[in-house]
């Protein structure tokens with residue numbers, strides 16, 4: 472059986488940067504270090520950071536002193552202002568692409584437009600973006616929304632182009648004056664396209680990533696839209712030998728918050744399961760496996 476790993480599988484630029492900043496803070500900051508929510512949607516990385524003294528906290532009011540890392544999704548400006556007022560050290564790991572979207576939202580708001588954000592209402596990036604977009608702003612998640620006649624439109628960075636265009640078409644029927652910022656992240660587009668291409672030439676897709684990672688779930692969804700059987704796993708432990716019966720080629724994709732080491736372990740385990748080799752044997756073979764036949 473052949474195994475092919477999507478070239479873009481694993482950390483994107485923004486996540487890599489945030490994780491590096493968090494590990495650096497663990498090494499160099501004397502006092503307590505917190506992240507507002509898990510730094511990435513990956514339990515293994517979050518647990519490793521916790522072991523090194525970087526704790527994820529849901530409620531910013533619980534942080535009394537020390538340093539706070541703002542994760543790649545960014546944070547609502549009100550929360551940021553309150554952290555600053557309380558004299559906490561801020562380590563800003565907001566992805567520069569997300570910062571750009573926040574600036575665009577503020578610019579559209581300042582033009583006096585109703586800002587419409589295409590994305591998932593409860594996603595932390597969208598919650599933060601809405602803070603910059605102002606009180607009149609709206610979030611559009613695949614369901615139709617009524618918009619005013621003068622609007623500004625942007626999106627969550629991980630939205631698919633199809634969803635963004637679909638939303639724009641529906642706004643075009645209602646609004647007379649529309650200013651559009653395309654804030655979809657290139658890394659997301661490339662990853663989604665590569666994953667769909669890989670799904671098309673595979674018999675089975677394994678999508679690796681945290682269950683609460685929106686971009687990982689989206690990859691699995693896209694694989695299914697091209698009609699391929701798809702399994703989502705967080706770790707290699709979840710793989711089942713029965714999934715691979717009759718499969719000649721398996722594609723492996725991973726979300727932006729999945730470490731390369733997790734992808735490698737998944738590939739090793741697939742190879743071990745499908746060749747009947749023991750874990751130790753398959754580890755010994757290790758090495759590169761971007762495309763490999765057995």
Ligand code: SF4
Pocket residue numbers: 483484485486543566567568569628629656657658659727
């Ligand atoms: S997906 Fe794009 S916008 Fe989001 S963190 Fe990664 S690089 Fe930044």
